[in-house]
Amino acid sequence: MTEDLDPRLELSEQVHALLLETPAGLSEYALIQLLKERHSSHIPNLPLTDKLVLFRTHFLVFNALYILRDQLWAEQSGALLISPLHIELQAYSSGARALSEHDPLREYYLDLNNLRDTDEAEVEKLLTSFWTRIRGGDEKIAALELFELHEAKHALDLSTIKHRYRQLVSQHHPDRGGNTERLQTINKAMEILQRYYS
Structure with missing residues (x-):
């Protein structure tokens, strides 16, 4: 029997596919809209007008982005620029990993307790x-x-x-x-x- 894929990994794969389709990059808001258009079941399918929905959607997307960034680095197949205004796949650079080793944002978004504990x-x-x-x-x-x-x-x-x-x-x-x-x-x-x- 095969194990079900972790939903967070599925979301990072969906994000990766969308980023491959938009080589110039896109904003977090545009990425969320594309995920919703493709009926992603891994983010809330609710309007972003509710503060908690907005936070949870943002957190899940950034969690997926940091998972994807780590995966790309581990495979030495690419790098990922992560900012709310501009998310972009970039060429792999061996020196980029050192820049992320003590990244407090990465640590925050990869800790699911921050998602669960934020009301x-x-x-x-x-x-x-x-x-x-x-x-x-x-x-x-x-x-x-x-x-x-x-x-x-x-x-x-x-x-x-x-x-x-x-x-x-x-x-x-x-x-x-x-x-x-x-x-x-x-x-x-x-x-x-x-x-x-x-």
Whole structure:
């Protein structure tokens, strides 16, 4: 009797297939939409307007990406650039492995306890910390974190920030089932970032 394939490995295989079809890379949001279009049963088939659904979908996709990255390195068949704004398969480079050995994001997303232990209250804390950091003077960092641009691999410019802003507004607009409070937070973050990047 053959064992069933681990669902996480199945999701990483689906992600790999989609990345092979898009050699220029794509955003996390675009990847999630493609997975949904192909009726992937490994991510929630629910609107991303619910904070907990959004977190769980994001976590599962990033878990699959880090599994795939480790597999590609082990096989020396490729490398994977992982960022919410740009996910891309790249050629294998022997020096890249050293860069990932102490990657806290990798450790976070490969630990399924972080998925199980994060509830809606914890997700809400992430939004609350955004406002707390703004009041504490870390407004630029908080705004970049909200936009998931704080660890961008490339130099940021206003064009990239505006693109991400439009994605978030599209996701969270009340006319599309989003949350007005979340949209106000996104707008405030954009105001802050325009001051720094104009």
